Amino acid sequence: MNRVKDWKRVISESFIWRSVFRHGYPDTRRNKMLAVSTNVFLHLHPTKIKERAYQVRFTWCMGGISFFLFLVLTVTGLLLMFYYVPDSRRAYDDMKDLTFVVPFGSVLRNLHRWGAHAMVLSVIAHMARVFYTGSYKPPREFNWVVGVILLVFTLLLSFSGYLLPWDQLSMWAVTVGTNMARATPFLGHEGPFANVLGMAINNDARFVLLGGTIVSQSALLRFYVWHCVGFPLILVVFLSIHFWRIRKDGFSGNL
Secondary structure: OHHHHHHHHHHHOOHHHHHHOOOOOOOOHHHHHHHHHOOOOHHHOOOOOOHHHHOHHHHOOHHHHHHHHHHHHHHHHHHHHOOOOOOOOOHHHHHHHHHHOOOOHHHHHHHHHHHHHHHHHHHHHHHHHHHHOOOOOOOOHHHHHHHHHHHHHHHHHHHHHHOOOOOHHHHHHHHHHHHHHHHOOOOOOOOOOHHHOOOOOOOOHHHHHHOOOOOOHHHHHHHHHHHHHHHHHHHHHHHHHHHHHHHHHOOHHHO
16 A cells, blocks of 8 residues: 555656646645646636536536537547548438448437437527526626527537438428528528629529539538538637636626
8 A cells, every 4th residue: 555655656746747737636725726727628617616506406507418419429420420421422321321231320320410409409408597597697798699609500510410311301401491591681692682792593692502503412512511620610619718708707606
């Protein structure tokens, strides 16, 4: 036992250990706060939170659950990318292979699918909790706006992933969804004031979304890139801002 303690002391007092963990074991209030404020991950969170702020009846745990589901979707999405090719000639077959050929492929795909549905619901529930507990009030009004942006990109992630199975349900759902862009004011060729910017069927908002005038290979590739790269990167940026503002503005349960 003494030898184990000696080894622990040697390791904890070594140059390498102290270069990584600069404040030792956080057994004091000061060290605990320093450990949080100097950690690359933990420093985005408040250094002190009141005990009642952890109560489930106040937070519903929806913020943490939403972030956890985002991590699950990131991991499962990366694994799905090994078996999926955004090619209109084989995308549907890849989905079938994931369901019936790839070991545990059905589990992986359903984890991603149901995780996406759950994330949409949890983000909405989180925003409802923030609203009904008045946590959006000053000084957190800016973070409320960031939260609304996160909700928008959560919905965009869900919508952009809808086309990837390349079946009849997804193709016609995206067709209907993108057709709404045709009626966008100024930006849609069938919307109000379209003539002001010279919008036509081959240069309006719907054309930009699909990369053409119909749902085809170009649309599949664009939705794939946005779903796997574009929207997740933007979401990570706003998530970081969201966490940082929680630290700067104070956790709502502390008031």
